[in-house]
Amino acid sequence: MFPKARRQRGVYASDGPGVIELGSPLPSVVEGWAAALREIPVIGWGATALFIDRVVAVEAPPFTSGRATFRTVTPVVMKSSGRDDSGTRVRRQAWCLPGEPEWDVYMQANLRRKAETLGLDPDVSLDEVRWVGPKRSFSVASASGPGGKKPGACVEVALSGAPETLSAIHSWGLGQANAAGMGWIGA
Structure with a gap:
């Protein structure tokens, strides 16, 4: 998500600061991604270079009420x-x-x-x-x-x-x- 990017019809706009979220129900997969991403300064996403400022692993909510x-x-x-x-x-x-x-x-x-x-x-x-x-x-x-x-x-x-x-x-x-x-x- 790139909240400050100018919207473009038919494509996802990617410009300025943004957030990429990756998810998995398997904690070991999330831990592996987080460890790998902490070591990579830039991700090539098509024609867009994504500079990684920080990586945060987020727990899923507990939904204790069912x-x-x-x-x-x-x-x-x-x-x-x-x-x-x-x-x-x-x-x-x-x-x-x-x-x-x-x-x-x-x-x-x-x-x-x-x-x-x-x-x-x-x-x-x-x-x-x-x-x-x-x-x-x-x-x-x-x-x-x-x-x-x-x-x-x-x-x-x-x-x-x-x-x-x-x-x-x-x-x-x-x-x-x-x-x-x-x-x-x-x-």
Whole structure:
């Protein structure tokens, strides 16, 4: 995030002081990144040189009540079944947006799969979608070729579940393509 950068349509503006946040539900990964970044004075990010002034490791909130409200600062992307109302598959790769019929079901499954992957309590619930931002599409690259566009929207959701699971999701992000920066939860 570059708060003083002049906005440009269709691209992320990067100029002046900014903040880059990296997250992982695995503390050892965060510790490794922090240690490596403390030794690197500059990161080449495309045509932008990012000069590192400081590195701070931040703990995820504890969510002791078993409830959390998450608002993303990058769009959440989610694939759906690609089937129509009769159950016939009409698209191979179908992206769905918050508010569309399958989004809640697929988001719920994504949350549980993340918890199971980490060996945490998978009894996590998507209780409410409180806000949906405008649809945005991003071009992404792929190891096997040019990739494509991923549509999504920023959201605010209410979740409930085990505190450790909610903390891990906060550090991981919502939806799919989190490693590409999608579904990043703001502080």
